[in-house]
Amino acid sequence: MNGSLLRELVPAVLGVLVRRGADFATAEDAVQDALVEAVRRWPVEEPRDPKGWLVTVAWRKFLDAARADGSRRRREERVEVEPAPGPAGEVDDTLQLYFLCAHPSLSPASAVALTLRAVGGLTTRQIARAYLVPEATMAQRISRAKRTVSDVRFSRPGDVATVVRVLYLVFNEGYSGDVDLAAEAIRLTRQLAAVTRHEEVSGLLALMLLHHARRPARTRADGSLVPLAEQDRSRWDTRLIAEGVEVLQAALARDRLGEFQAQAAIAALHADARTVAETDWVQIVEWYDELLRFTDSPVARLNRAVALGEADGPRAGLAALAELDPALPRYAAAAAYLHERDGELATAARLYAEAAASASNLAERDHLTRQAARLNTRLRT
Amino acid sequence: MAKYLLLKHYRGGPAPTVEYPPMEEWTPAEVDAHLQFMRDFMARLEESGEFVDEQALAPGGAFVRYDGAGRPPVTDGPFAETKDLIAGWCVVDVESWDRAVELAGELSAAPGPGGRPLHEWLEVRPFWGVAPTVTE
Numbered sequence: 001m002n003g004s005l006l007r008e009l010v011p012a013v014l015g016v017l018v019r020r021g022a023d024f025a026t027a028e029d030a031v032q033d034a035l036v037e038a039v040r041r042w043p044v045e046e047p048r049d050p051k052g053w054l055v056t057v058a059w060r061k062f063l064d065a066a067r068a069d070g071s072r073r074r075r076e077e078r079v080e081v082e083p084a085p086g087p088a089g090e091v092d093d094t095l096q097l098y099f100l101c102a103h104p105s106l107s108p109a110s111a112v113a114l115t116l117r118a119v120g121g122l123t124t125r126q127i128a129r130a131y132l133v134p135e136a137t138m139a140q141r142i143s144r145a146k147r148t149v150s151d152v153r154f155s156r157p158g159d160v161a162t163v164v165r166v167l168y169l170v171f172n173e174g175y176s177g178d179v180d181l182a183a184e185a186i187r188l189t190r191q192l193a194a195v196t197r198h199e200e201v202s203g204l205l206a207l208m209l210l211h212h213a214r215r216p217a218r219t220r221a222d223g224s225l226v227p228l229a230e231q232d233r234s235r236w237d238t239r240l241i242a243e244g245v246e247v248l249q250a251a252l253a254r255d256r257l258g259e260f261q262a263q264a265a266i267a268a269l270h271a272d273a274r275t276v277a278e279t280d281w282v283q284i285v286e287w288y289d290e291l292l293r294f295t296d297s298p299v300a301r302l303n304r305a306v307a308l309g310e311a312d313g314p315r316a317g318l319a320a321l322a323e324l325d326p327a328l329p330r331y332a333a334a335a336a337y338l339h340e341r342d343g344e345l346a347t348a349a350r351l352y353a354e355a356a357a358s359a360s361n362l363a364e365r366d367h368l369t370r371q372a373a374r375l376n377t378r379l380r381t
Numbered sequence: 382m383a384k385y386l387l388l389k390h391y392r393g394g395p396a397p398t399v400e401y402p403p404m405e406e407w408t409p410a411e412v413d414a415h416l417q418f419m420r421d422f423m424a425r426l427e428e429s430g431e432f433v434d435e436q437a438l439a440p441g442g443a444f445v446r447y448d449g450a451g452r453p454p455v456t457d458g459p460f461a462e463t464k465d466l467i468a469g470w471c472v473v474d475v476e477s478w479d480r481a482v483e484l485a486g487e488l489s490a491a492p493g494p495g496g497r498p499l500h501e502w503l504e505v506r507p508f509w510g511v512a513p514t515v516t517e
Contacts, residue, residue, distance in 0.1 A: 222417060353405040362437055366416055372405030373412045 004187060006038060007121035013054045014118060015093020018154050022062050024100065025146040028118045030062035035121055091195045098192055099158025102166040103149050110145040111166045117142055120188055126179045160198045164260065171208050182212055202251035203261030209244030210267035213237040225367040229276045241271045262291035281311035298328045306334050314342035329360060333368055340375065349375035382474050384433060384508040385481035387488060391440060393465025394502035401493045411494055418491045426473060437469035481505050
C-alpha cells in the first residue's frame with residue numbers, strides 16, 4: 001500500500017475515534033502516530049483490514065496519551081466505559097472533518113496546515129517543508145489551530161464554501177518539498193466531491209484538473225515560465241482535461257453556477273483550443289462576465305480586460321483596463337501585453353520592466369524582465 | 382566549518398568597476414545566461430555540501446520604527462533610487478574565510494551584456510559561531 005492510499009484512510013479513522021468520544025486534538029495525534037507505525041510495519045506484514053488495523057492502533061495510542069495525561073483521566077474513564085456508538089456514517093465523518101479543519105475561526109494558513117495534517121494525513125515535517133518554514137513553527141501553527149477548534153462540536157454542519165477556499169489555497173500556493181501540493185489538493189477535493197453533491201466542489205475539482213493538465217507545458221526545463229499562448233499544447237494531459245470537462249459539465253447541468261464553475265469553464269475553453277489562434281475569446285469574455293456576478297475580484301476584472309483585448313482588439317482591452325486601479329497586481333504586465341499587441345513597443349517595454357519590478361515572485365519577475373529585454377532588443381535593431 | 386553571508390545589493394557598496402545597463406536592456410539570451418549562471422552556482426554549492434540558504438528580496442519595502450504608545454509605527458520608504466537596497470543573499474557553510482571569498486568572487490563573475498562578467502560587489506559577512514563545549 002503506498003503512502004497516499006494509506007492517507008486516504010485518515011478521515012475515516014479519525015472520525016471513528018472522535019465519535020467514540022476522543023477529543024479531536026488528541027485523536028488527531030493518535031492517528032498520526034498510527035500512520036508512522038503503519039509505515040514501519042506494513043512493508044513487513046500488511047494487515048488484511050488496513051482501516052481496522054489503523055483504528056485499533058490509533059485507539060490504543062489515544063488511550064495511552066489520555067492515560068499519560070492526568071487531567072484527562074476522567075474523560076478517559078468515560079470513554080472507556082461508554083459503549084462505542086453504532087457504525088457511524090463514514091461519509092459524514094469525512095465531511096465533518098473538512099468543515100472542522102476549514103472552520104471560519106481559523107486563519108487561512110492555519111486552516112491549510114490543519115487540513116493537510118488531519119484530513120490529508122501529511123506529517124508536520126512535510127507540511128513545513130512545503131511552506132518553507134521550520135518544523136517547530138508549523139507544529140506550533142497546527143497545535144494552535146487545534147486549540148482554536150477544540151470547542152467546535154464535531155457534528156455541527158459547516159459551510160462548503162470555506163472548505164473549497166482552503167483547498168484552492170493548497171492547490172494554488174505552496175513551494176516544493178517532497179509533497180506535490182497540487183496533486184494533494186486534487187486528491188482532497190476528489191475525496192470531498194465523493195461525499196458531497198455541491199456544484200462548487202465539482203467546479204473546483206474541474207478547475208484543478210484543467211490547470212494541472214497544463215503543468216507539463218507551463219515551465220521549461222530550467223524552471224522558467226511559459227505563457228499560455230506559447231505552451232506546447234501537445235504536452236497537455238488530455239486524460240485530465242477530459243475528466244475536468246466531464247466533471248464541469250455534470251456540475252453545470254445542475255444549473256447552480258458559482259465562482260469556481262465559471263473559472264473552470266474559462267479553463268475548459270482554453271483546453272478546448274488546439275492552437276492559441278483557435279481560442280474562443282468571445283465565449284471566454286462571456287464567462288468572465290458570469291464570473292464577475294459571483295466575485296468582484298480585481299484579478300478577474302484584469303483577466304477579463306486581457307480576454308477582451310483578444311476578442312475585440314487591444315484597444316478594447318486597454319479601454320477596459322483604464323477603468324481599473326493601476327496599483328492592481330499584474331496591471332502593468334497586462335497593459336504591457338496589450339500595448340505590444342497594439343504595436344506600441346516602446347511603451348510595452350517600459351511597462352514590462354515596471355511589471356518586473358513589482359512582480360510577486362521570481363519566476364514572474366524573470367519572465368517579465370525577459371519580455372522587456374526582447375522588446376528593447378527589437379527596438380534597437 | 383563556519384557560516385558566511387554573501388550579500389547582494391541592488392545599489393550601494395564601493396564604486397562599481399563595470400558600468401552596465403539594467404537587465405531589461407540586455408538581450409533575452411544574455412538574461413537567460415545570467416539566470417542560468419546563478420542556478421548553476423547554487424547547484425554547485427549544494428553538490429559540494431556548502432549550501433545553507435538562498436533568498437531573493439523584492440525591491441519594495443520600507444524602514445519602520447516604533448513611534449510611541451498608541452501610535453502607529455513610522456515608516457520611511459519605499460526607497461528612492463539612491464538608497465542602498467539588499468537584493469538577496471546566499472548563506473554558505475565553508476572551511477574558511479578564504480573559501481567564502483573565493484565563492485563570492487565566483488558569484489561576482491556572473492555574466493552580463495555580451496557575456497562579460499559583471500564584477501558586481503558582494504558583501505561577505507561572517508556569522509557569529511557557537512560557543513565551544515571545551516574551553517580549556
